[in-house]
Amino acid sequence: MTAKGRRGVTAQLDRAAEACARDGAELTELRRSVLGLVLEADGPVTAYQLLDRLRKIRKGAVPPTVYRALEFLLEHGLIHRLERLNAFIPCAETGHRHVAQFLICRECGSVAEIEDQAAARALVHAAERKGFRARDTVVEIEGTCAACARAA
Numbered sequence: 001m002t003a004k005g006r007r008g009v010t011a012q013l014d015r016a017a018e019a020c021a022r023d024g025a026e027l028t029e030l031r032r033s034v035l036g037l038v039l040e041a042d043g044p045v046t047a048y049q050l051l052d053r054l055r056k057i058r059k060g061a062v063p064p065t066v067y068r069a070l071e072f073l074l075e076h077g078l079i080h081r082l083e084r085l086n087a088f089i090p091c092a093e094t095g096h097r098h099v100a101q102f103l104i105c106r107e108c109g110s111v112a113e114i115e116d117q118a119a120a121r122a123l124v125h126a127a128e129r130k131g132f133r134a135r136d137t138v139v140e141i142e143g144t145c146a147a148c149a150r151a152a
């Protein structure tokens, strides 16, 4: 990562700490380290990759250490879990929980986040017509990103 990229991560971590404080929660040093690793990753990162990387800065980190930190970060809307990839990405909109759809490129593995309220509402209504009360309407769409489509 470049020096400029690192400064960007530091600024994002500071914004995340402020967002947690507004929620009455604390972005502890451990949570901050795990969020930093998610931010520094080139793409979606799994819990085990995070554990490996965390062990370089925190000897003795065990899986529950990482899982608890990830739980906290999910709860405060700082990261998202991609079910399809069983991996995590930073939230593009630090610190506000929101409906999200993810565009997963099969060629380069990049993931883009979009927030389409109308699409989420349409799914809730479609579920309601079946008498189903939707709790979560995360959508993961697989395909080819714009950059890969141009390169093809």
Ligand SMILES: [Zn+2]
Pocket (backbone or CB within 6 Å): 080, 090, 091, 092, 093, 098, 100, 113
């Ligand atoms: Zn998000």
Ligand SMILES: [Zn+2]
Pocket (backbone or CB within 6 Å): 105, 106, 107, 108, 109, 110, 144, 145, 146, 147, 148, 149
């Ligand atoms: Zn791509």
